[in-house]
Amino acid sequence: MTSKPDADARLIGAHDLALAALREITPASSIGPAAGYLPEDDGSVSLRFENRLAGYPGWYWTVTIARVDDEDPTVLEVELLPGEGALLAPEWVPWAERLAEYRAHQAELAEAAAADGDGESPDDELDDDADDDLDEDLDEDEDDLDEGDHVSDILHAGDVDGVDIDELDDSVAEADADATEDDDAGALDEDAGEVDEEE
Known part of the structure; x- marks a missing residue:
């Protein structure tokens, strides 16, 4: 990149300062070699380094450095900025x-x-x-339903998925009856036991 005549040589050569600032925000493996610099209107200089992060082709690590009077160079800003031809997101539409x-x-x-x-x-x-x-x-x-058919007759007629519903109802009723008889027999045995204890 071209430099302006009034660009501060100390800022242009402050690569070590720029790299130290970059390593505070990104791994050293994501920082490539120096890729030039850009003099800013306010007298500061933006040093650029190649970016090795996946998914950001054409982007550069950019460190803006300035110097006040005779003081040592200092870092103003560190950022990842797109270069020419970089892949960018479309403009936001409200x-x-x-x-x-x-x-x-x-x-x-x-x-x-x-x-x-x-x-x-x-x-x-x-x-x-x-x-x-x-x-x-x-x-x-x-049309398939005859006039004399009722919905309940249709639902309970024949087998459903291989299970005869009417037969299932009968077996449930028998099981309930057996359980009732067992409960009655148990109650009679308990009553007989209480009578024996009283005697």
Whole structure:
């Protein structure tokens, strides 16, 4: 990089000071060799070093150094800055502007759909077709039911996943009856025991 005539040679040569400042914020392995300098308008100098961090191609470690009167050089700022051709994020667009662009695009789509003659978007047509198919399926299910059939009879008729519901109900009822008989027998035994103790 080119230097200005009034650039301070002591600032340009303060590489050791700049490297020490960089090592306080980043590992030494991320700092490459010196990559020139840039004289600033206020008389300070920005020393640049190649960056070895992954994901930042074309960026440089930049250390801005200044000197007041006859004092020793001192570090003003340490940062990672993009060079020419560096990969940058797109400019930030406020949410209100993005929302306005989205709404304008939706209005254009609606106008285009209205110009086609039916006034419906392709999505609306797909929704209508799905509703028609669902109505047809429901009508077919109703036709399959005889007038004398009841919902409860249909739910409990035959097997469900290989299990006979009616048989299952009978076995549960028998188990409940057996449990009741066992409880009654146990209660009788306890009563007999109490009578023996009183005698």
